[in-house]
Amino acid sequence: MAVSIDAETLIDWFDDCGRDLPWRHAECTPWGVLVSEIMLQQTPVARVEPVWHEWMARWPAPSALAAASQGEVLRAWGKLGYPRRALRLHEAATAIAAEHGDVVPSDVDVLLALPGIGAYTARAVAAFAYGKRAPVVDTNVRRVVARAVHGAGDAGPASNTRDMADVAALLPVAEGRAARFSAALMELGALVCTARSPRCADCPVHERCAWQRAGRPAYAGPAKAVQKFAGTDRQVRGLLLDVLRGSEGPVWKESLDVVWPDAGQRDRCLDSLLVDGLVEQAPDGRFALPGETGQGVS
């Protein structure tokens, strides 16, 4: 019999200790929740919060974002990272405005059909914006479940089907409680059951924690792939895009060439940015953010 997690104990802790984040406020719209979830993908809360506020003031509904140009959206995305998220969110907003009456869908399968929305985000929106009962599995939840339920030091490689089944088995039956529990589970992983040095002394569920009972054994699974950054295409693409974000209009290639010494890698990255639709080239040969080549849309 697998160890479980007492939902009410965890929810009580969440009520007391959960962070007061703006997208958790009662007056936050489903659109606000969706924007937050996209921005928070692989990105720390502290970096997201100010940008999220700007976006909500500027684009309070999907149709408002849809009316903006891709360049404006990329500029407003700033340095949150993974800028393709911004383009996909723009696409999703366009679809929501055109096909869903400007209302963020509440159905998981409908959400999954939108660009940039995967297994996690679809269920997070369904749960946090609409109070639905769905297994919301992110990196925090996977770690908490690995420890509290399975007694492992950390989660192994992600397996969507297995991980969601694990979490589904923990969810309270009542819809409202399930959504609250999901938020609490994530928050526990973010604040207490952290990756590096978990604060077990402050954990509301440590009494029943399988990892605690097993003597907190070290993680025994396969080594996690460490992502390099320095010298990768990701870094070069970031440098190139940063030039365009910081310039008023289109720039000549010389302005882009200065950001990286290796011409081969530089050109390859510029090509990939063009392919991804993150950069456009004007007829005169200059480069700009999409929609800002000075040639109009038509």
Add this chain to the structure above:
DNA sequence: GAATCGTGGCA
């Protein structure tokens, strides 16, 4: 399943 895709803070 594995690789790829940004950025910056912190131990």
Add this chain to the structure above:
DNA sequence: TTGCCAAGATT
């Protein structure tokens, strides 16, 4: 200083 890590999605 440097490696690890942060509310993933897509191919």
